[in-house]
Every structure is written in structure tokens, then in C-alpha cells.
Amino acid sequence: MTPLAARTARPAQALVAVRLLHTAIWAFFASSIIAIPVTIGFGQLVAALWLSVFVWGEVVVLLLNRMRCPLTTLAARYTDDRADNFDIYLPRWLARHNQRLFGTLFALTQLQLGWALLAR
Secondary structure (H helix, E strand, O other): OOHHHHHHHHHHHHHHHHHHHHHHHHHHHHHHHHHHHHHHHOOOHHHHHHHHHHHHHHHHHHHHOOOOOHHHHHHHOOOOOOOOOOOOOOOHHHHHHHHHHHHHHHHHHHHHHHHHHHOO
8 A cells, every 4th residue: 555545544444433433322322312211111210210321421421522522523533524424324314413303302211210200
């Protein structure tokens, strides 16, 4: 590989690695948000609380980074692309509406969890 090709391949490989990591982390948190009402439905409130704690941790990270995932900032180092999904393997529409969609779902799960805990 020529030196020029090596310099261009490294950022491309780094971007793929960041996008894969970002997608895996997103899948964990998205599935956690989906799992909260399921665990509540099965009466597993401790599990629902733990899932909520994990997601609240991600919320804190986002708040500390002005609602931007740190992996987005990292991915931006390796490309000039700024499409909604440049940093993650998601459809563009989902990447664009991700925080609004999953933030709303998470808020609803927290209301449901609070209700379930009060009803005990």
C-alpha cells in the first residue's frame, strides 16, 4: 500500500470502528428502553430499575456533552460527512429523530415505572 493510500485508509477504518461501536451502544440503550415496560409487565421492577439506571447514565453523558454523543465528536475527526447518520449505522430518518423518539419512549417508561412502584 502506498503511503497516501495508507493515510486515507486509516481514517476510513477508524470511522468504521467508531460507527460499529456507536451502533452497538445505541442498540444496547434502545433495547433497554424497549425492555423497561416489558420487565414492568412481568412484575420485574428491580430489573426495570436497573435498565433505567443504565439509560439515565447515558442521559447524563448526553447532558454533559450538550446533547451530543461523544462518539459523534470522535467520528467527526475521520470524515467531513455530516449526514444525520454519518457516525452510526442507522437509517438517516432514525438517526435524525433518535433522541426525540427514544427520549419520549424513555420518559413514558419512567412514568410507567413510577406508577408501578407507587402501586406496590
